[in-house]
Amino acid sequence: MGLLAEFRDFAVKGNAVDMAVGIIVGGAFGKVVSSLVNDVVMPPIGMLLGGADFSDLKIPLSAKASLRYGVFINTILDFLIIAVCVFLAVKAMNRLRQPPPAEPTTKTCPQCLSTIPLKAVRCAHCTAPLEN
Numbered sequence: 001m002g003l004l005a006e007f008r009d010f011a012v013k014g015n016a017v018d019m020a021v022g023i024i025v026g027g028a029f030g031k032v033v034s035s036l037v038n039d040v041v042m043p044p045i046g047m048l049l050g051g052a053d054f055s056d057l058k059i060p061l062s063a064k065a066s067l068r069y070g071v072f073i074n075t076i077l078d079f080l081i082i083a084v085c086v087f088l089a090v091k092a093m094n095r096l097r098q099p100p101p102a103e104p105t106t107k108t109c110p111q112c113l114s115t116i117p118l119k120a121v122r123c124a125h126c127t128a129p130l131e132n
Contacts, residue, residue: 030082037077 010016042054057070106115111128122129 029085030078033082033085034078037074037081041077041081042074 038055046054054070054073057073058066058068060066105118107118107120107130108114109116109123109126109128109130112123112126114123114125116123116125116130120130
């Protein structure tokens with residue numbers, strides 16, 4: 001099998017396509033979360049802290065270099081928001097994936113408390129008649 005045919009077989013498999021879609025959607029989701037943090041979450045927090053903009057927070061090390069810890073704080077907040085969103089999405093998907101509870105196939109005899117089939121009309125253990 002040639003290299004081109006092998007690549008074609010790989011590219012059209014469901015897993016490769018699903019992975020590509022996930023990467024593209026993840027990149028777009030990352031931009032949305034970055035905008036959420038930088039444009040929605042951080043301005044009110046900055047106002048509460050006296051008008052500070054975290055992205056401008058830094059410690060000068062020399063004339064040309066500085067330790068930009070404010071950008072790091074924004075990145076940590078990006079990560080935390082993404083982690084919470086992914087957690088909630090996975091939790092919702094897992095809830096949808098759970099199979100419905102199985103219907104009972106047995107019942108308890110009211111006389112001897114033995115477990116008997118649901119469709120039984122008489123208990124096999126004590127021979128008591130059962131209501132359906």
